[in-house]
Amino acid sequence: MPTTTPAPAASTTSSSNGSAPPPRYRALLQRRLRRLLLGEGFVAILIVVFVLAMAPFARGLLSERNMLNVLSNFWPLAIIVIGQTFVLVLAGIDLAQTAIINLTNTVGALLVARALEPTLFQNSALWNTVIGPQGGPLGGGWPGILLALLIVVLIGALLGTLNGLAIARLKMPPFMVTLGTMLLFSAVAVWLTRSENVTNLPDDYVAIGQAQVWGALTVPAIIAVVLGVVAHYLLGRTPFGGWLYAAGTNREAAIISGVPYKRVVVTAYALSGVFATVGGLLYSARLEAGRPTLADDLLLDVIGAAVIGGVSIFGGKGSVLGAALGALFFVVLSNSLNLLNLPFTVVFIVKGLVIVAAALLDVARTRLLGGRR
Amino acid sequence: MIRYRTWGAATAALALLTALTACGTTGGSAGSTTAVDEDISVEVGADLSGKRICFGFSGSETEFWAAGIKSIGDSLTAANATVIEHNSNEDPNRQLEQVRDCITQGVDGIIVIPEDGSSANTIIKEANDADIPIGIFNRPPASEDGAAIISVADNRDVAAQTVQYLADEATKLGRKVQPLIMVGNLSDQNAVQRRNGFMDVIEANPDLFLAPIEVQTNWDAATGQANLQAAMQANPNVDVLFTSSDFLFPQIQAVLEPLGKWKPVGQEGHVIMGGLDGDNRACGLIETGYVDATGVQDLFSEASALLDALGTAIENGETDPDDTIVDPGFALTASNFADRSQDMWGCVITPPAS
Numbered sequence: 001m002p003t004t005t006p007a008p009a010a011s012t013t014s015s016s017n018g019s020a021p022p023p024r025y026r027a028l029l030q031r032r033l034r035r036l037l038l039g040e041g042f043v044a045i046l047i048v049v050f051v052l053a054m055a056p057f058a059r060g061l062l063s064e065r066n067m068l069n070v071l072s073n074f075w076p077l078a079i080i081v082i083g084q085t086f087v088l089v090l091a092g093i094d095l096a097q098t099a100i101i102n103l104t105n106t107v108g109a110l111l112v113a114r115a116l117e118p119t120l121f122q123n124s125a126l127w128n129t130v131i132g133p134q135g136g137p138l139g140g141g142w143p144g145i146l147l148a149l150l151i152v153v154l155i156g157a158l159l160g161t162l163n164g165l166a167i168a169r170l171k172m173p174p175f176m177v178t179l180g181t182m183l184l185f186s187a188v189a190v191w192l193t194r195s196e197n198v199t200n201l202p203d204d205y206v207a208i209g210q211a212q213v214w215g216a217l218t219v220p221a222i223i224a225v226v227l228g229v230v231a232h233y234l235l236g237r238t239p240f241g242g243w244l245y246a247a248g249t250n251r252e253a254a255i256i257s258g259v260p261y262k263r264v265v266v267t268a269y270a271l272s273g274v275f276a277t278v279g280g281l282l283y284s285a286r287l288e289a290g291r292p293t294l295a296d297d298l299l300l301d302v303i304g305a306a307v308i309g310g311v312s313i314f315g316g317k318g319s320v321l322g323a324a325l326g327a328l329f330f331v332v333l334s335n336s337l338n339l340l341n342l343p344f345t346v347v348f349i350v351k352g353l354v355i356v357a358a359a360l361l362d363v364a365r366t367r368l369l370g371g372r373r
Numbered sequence: 374m375i376r377y378r379t380w381g382a383a384t385a386a387l388a389l390l391t392a393l394t395a396c397g398t399t400g401g402s403a404g405s406t407t408a409v410d411e412d413i414s415v416e417v418g419a420d421l422s423g424k425r426i427c428f429g430f431s432g433s434e435t436e437f438w439a440a441g442i443k444s445i446g447d448s449l450t451a452a453n454a455t456v457i458e459h460n461s462n463e464d465p466n467r468q469l470e471q472v473r474d475c476i477t478q479g480v481d482g483i484i485v486i487p488e489d490g491s492s493a494n495t496i497i498k499e500a501n502d503a504d505i506p507i508g509i510f511n512r513p514p515a516s517e518d519g520a521a522i523i524s525v526a527d528n529r530d531v532a533a534q535t536v537q538y539l540a541d542e543a544t545k546l547g548r549k550v551q552p553l554i555m556v557g558n559l560s561d562q563n564a565v566q567r568r569n570g571f572m573d574v575i576e577a578n579p580d581l582f583l584a585p586i587e588v589q590t591n592w593d594a595a596t597g598q599a600n601l602q603a604a605m606q607a608n609p610n611v612d613v614l615f616t617s618s619d620f621l622f623p624q625i626q627a628v629l630e631p632l633g634k635w636k637p638v639g640q641e642g643h644v645i646m647g648g649l650d651g652d653n654r655a656c657g658l659i660e661t662g663y664v665d666a667t668g669v670q671d672l673f674s675e676a677s678a679l680l681d682a683l684g685t686a687i688e689n690g691e692t693d694p695d696d697t698i699v700d701p702g703f704a705l706t707a708s709n710f711a712d713r714s715q716d717m718w719g720c721v722i723t724p725p726a727s
Contacts, residue, residue, distance in 0.1 A: 060477040069473045120559050195591050196559055199491040199515055283466055289491045297464045338474035344460040 043309055043325040047332060058339035068216060070328075070335050075220035076209075076282040078327040080298070081305045082231045083275025085323040086268040088306055089235070091248040091315020092167065092174035094272040097302060098295035099185035100159050101280030104152045106189045108281055109198035109290020111148040112139035112205050120196045139202050149208075153277050159185060160273020164266035189292035198290035209285025220282045227278065232320040234271075244268060248315030304355035305330040307362050314366055330354075413440065413722055414447035415677035419684025421454035427475030429459045429468055429496075430486040434594075435620035436652035437672065438486065440718060441510060444676045445484060452684065465492035472496050476503045482687050483507040484679070490515030490562045497521045504692035508683040511675060513562045513697075520695035522686070524679035528563050528649070531668035531702035532570025532617075535647045538666040538706045539613050540574050542645045543581060550612035550645075553586040553604065555597055555625075557617040564592070567617040567649055567668075586611065590621060598624035605632060611644060619648040619655040619667055619719070626663075637662030638707060651705065656720040659710055666706040672718045675700045 035041070051061065060066050080097060087094045110116075110126065113135040121127055130137065138144035159181070166177045211219040235241040243264045246254040255261045284290050303313075309326020311318030333354060337347045426449050433439040449456045457475055461468035465488040475483060476499065483500050485507065487493035493509055497519035500507035508522040543550045554571050557564030568587075575582045588604045590597030598621075605611065605628055616625060629635040629644060636643040639662070648655050651669035658664035678698040686694040705717050714720040 060479065063477060066474070066477040069470070069477060072473075073470055119565065194559075194589070197489060197491050287465060287469065287492060288495050291465070294466065297462070297467070334470070335474060338459065338471055339478060341457045341459075343458070344462055 040310060040319060040322040040325055043322060043329055046308075047325065047329050050329070050336070051332060054336040054340075058336045061336055061339055066335065066339070070331055071216055071221065072218070072286070073335065074328055074331045075218070075224040076279040076286070077298075077301060077305065077331060078279075078324045079224050079227055079275050079282070080279035080302050081309070081323045081327040082228060082320055083272040083279070084302050084306050085231070085235070085309075085311050085318050085320060086244065086271045086275075087174070088311045088313060089244050089248045089315060089318050090265060090268050091251070092265070092268070093178060093303070093313070094160075094163065094269060094276075095175065095178040095299060096159070096163055096181040096185060097272060097276040098299050099182040099189070100156055100273050100276045101283070101295035101298070102189040102292050103159070103185045103192075104156045104277040105280040105284035105294050106193055106198060106290045106292045107155060108148055108152040108205075109136075109201055109284060110193070111136040111151065112145055112202055113198050113290075114139050114200045114202055116198070116200070121193065123194050124192055126192060135200060139205070142204055145202065145205050148205075149281070152281065153274055156273040156277025157270045158273070160270040160276075161266055163273070164269030167269065168262035168265035186292070186296070193290075193292050195292060197292075199288065201285070201288055201290070206285050206288050209282045209287075220286075223278065223282065227275065228320055228324060231271075231275075235320055240264065240267065245316055248317075250316075300351070300355060301330055301334075304351070304358055307358040308354070310365065312362050312366055313359065314362070317366070326358075411723060412447050412451075413444045413673075414451040415444055415673045415680065417448050417452040417677070417684050418681035419452065419688050421449065421452040421481075421684055421687065424454045424481040424687060425457060425478065426454045427457045427459070427472065427478075427480040427483045428485075429461060429471050429475070429483070431461050431465075431468060431488040432463045433460075435618060435650070436654065436719065437618075437620070437650045437670070440652075440722065441486065441672055441676060444673060445510065445680065448676060448680050449484075452680070461488065463488060465489065465495075468492065469495060469499070472499055476500070476505060480505060482683050484510060484683065486510045487512050487514070489558065493521075494518055501693055506683060506686040506692055506694050508679045510679055511563070511670070515562065520693035522679060522682045522694050522696050522698070524675045524682075524698045524700070525563075526670040526675065526700040526702045528566035528668075529570040529573070531670065531704065532567040532615075532649055533573045534570075534702075534704040535649060535666045535668040535706075536571050536574040536615055538704055538708075539615065539645050539647045540578055540581060542665055543613050546612065549583055550581060551583045551586070551608060551610050552613040552615070553588060553608070553611045555588045555590050555601060555614070555616040555618075555621055558591040561592070564617055571615050571617075582613075590617070592618065594621060594624050597621050598627060601625065601628045605629070613645045615646070616648045619650040619652040622648065622654050622658060622664065635663065638665065647704075650719070651717045652719040653722075654719070656705075656714065656717060659705060659707055660714075662707065666704050667717075668702060669705050669717045669719075670702050671700045671716075 055061050084094055084097060110131050115135045116131055116133060118133050121131060124131065138148040163178055163181055166172050167174050208219055213219065235244065243259040246257065246259050247261055247264055251261065280295060283294055305326040306323050307313055308329050310322035337350060428445060430442050433442050446456055446458065457480060459471035461471055468488055472483060472485065483505055485496055487496060487509060490513060493512065493514035494516055497507055497514060501519050511525055513523050513525045552575060554568065556568050559565055575585050586604050586608055588600045590600065601624065626635050634642050634644050646664045647666040648664065649668035651667055655664060655667040659667065682694065682696055682698065705713055
């Protein structure tokens with residue numbers, strides 16, 4: 001709705017005031033302010049204001065230790081939110097991300113476990129074939145661990161691809177497809193392990209989620225930044241990114257314009273699966289266990305963070321930087337609520353309100369921005 | 374106009390959020406999910422004035438946990454400690470983050486009821502790295518790595534005592550009987566040990582018991598009920614039933630009653646039944662004759678021993694106390710009910726709302 005700005009009246013008023021900037025600069029200033037408030041800048045400002053407002057009440061919020069905690073919580077979530085961004089930009093949604101995390105982190109742990117208790121796992125379908133009392137087949141060192149990671153990421157990509165194929169080829173609604181596969185993939189994770197957690201993970205595997213390289217620079221940080229840069233390049237600098245935005249803004253027009261819609265959808269969901277897998281592996285390594293229910297409570301955080309970060313649930317808008325900032329806001333919010341020692345019910349109420357506020361903000365942004373990203 | 378309405382609504386939502394957040398700051402150590410009015414504090418043995426204690430738990434879905442959480446919270450408050458309570462709502466990742474946030478606040482001690490044994494080890498490591506003494510209540514870590522004060526019942530022995538009573542009752546039937554166990558989440562050492570105690574008695578009496586039926590519950594009422602229903606469909610002639618936790622008795626009743634097998638002792642169709650925990654429901658069911666026995670965990674003794682050891686460690690400046698306190702427990706049965714029911718916490722206190 002840019003045409004609603006009452007520019008001429010404003011110009012007249014400012015001309016009569018000697019200290020006010022000239023109309024041209026004022027309009028420029030207004031445009032920049034508007035871009036800032038409607039883009040990633042708004043989230044960045046929101047984070048800074050929120051932290052400054054909370055600092056006097058939340059003990060230790062600005063301490064070095066807490067900053068490290070926040071970052072440790074931030075990297076895996078940011079990766080998952082960035083993965084969700086691909087499908088949200090496409091006007092889709094991937095509810096199955098949490099189930100992909102549940103399944104892939106469990107399989108990864110089973111592959112590299114050093115030992116498995118027969119009482120717990122002998123009823124697993126994989127017992128005495130892939131796994132046994134001696135653990136998984138790939139836990140013997142870095143080559144095995146890297147192979148396990150590769151296998152798990154491929155599984156994540158495959159599961160995402162299945163979602164994409166159902167949506168693109170069978171023209172099924174993304175919400176229903178991913179809701180169904182969310183149940184399916186989670187059930188498979190529970191079935192594979194009979195709902196048991198997989199412990200006895202090798203130190204090298206655990207280090208992926210915990211190892212500190214230098215100061216705040218950790219292995220998860222490096223992985224998240226690399227994936228973030230790759231995602232930013234894909235979305236902002238490649239034809240694939242352009243196709244995503246085009247298909248998310250107006251699917252029919254995009255198809256008529258030559259966008260390979262089905263391929264774009266499948267690729268977006270595959271990427272969502274891969275990013276979810278990597279984020280889940282970091283969570284799993286941090287907890288030093290594979291868990292078939294690891295991400296059961298994560299979905300609202302992911303969607304909420306993406307929307308706060310300016311990724312529109314209506315499609316066609318959003319950026320990797322915005323998604324990452326949205327994740328940071330959610331982590332900071334969670335952290336500060338913990339430091340305020342609030343009851344968990346209040347924490348959930350506040351988080352719920354934030355998500356509702358983010359959705360309202362999304363509606364407002366969509367109206368203000370029109371077709372712009 | 375629509376735009377302004379949208380912004381107005383968004384602003385209102387954010388204002389409400391801010392108000393709620395601000396309200397929370399005045400709440401101090403609020404956060405208990407229990408609602409019982411009576412004080413069920415136990416002796417701590419140390420004055421914790423000026424000390425900040427982080428108390429994290431994973432949920433309060435059973436009477437045992439609800440009572441344990443309230444008792445520990447009341448006791449810490451009675452010892453003049455400032456309590457920081459965190460409920461992770463059965464999410465181990467969130468529990469880890471909450472403990473880390475407690476450490477950030479420079480707490481003097483940590484008490485955790487972990488989600489399971491493996492996450493207990495991860496949390497103990499965090500506390501050890503931060504040089505803060507930590508106590509683990511009733512759910513032991515999966516391994517002995519790390520230094521912590523662990524207060525736990527001898528689940529294997531308590532379960533064995535209870536199942537032995539069921540075996541004695543079954544002997545009176547004068548035939549081989551079909552036993553069934555409702556197994557908890559085997560990631561939890563308590564569930565593993567209770568199953569082991571059950572199996573000890575089954576294996577010691579090969580002439581009495583047929584091969585046991587194992588029903589998985591994963592400590593979830595709905596899962597337990599569905600799986601028991603399927604098991605009873607396939608094996609209607611169950612004679613002896615042992616549930617690894619008392620909180621599942623309502624689900625057991627829901628399955629047995631339509632089959633005509635929810636009958637008190639002495640009536641045709643009675644299934645010889647036992648549980649473990651010692652909660653209020655089990656107390657009532659033993660009194661009315663539907664349940665034959667339950668293994669009792671001495672909740673108050675476990676809480677008191679843990680708080681005493683942790684309080685002493687804090688007073689002495691110990692940062693990594695390492696000790697395991699074992700509650701021997703006992704079996705409350707239909708036979709000793711008159712003498713020992715007052716020793717079972719579930720017969721004494723009003724159950725806290727969970």
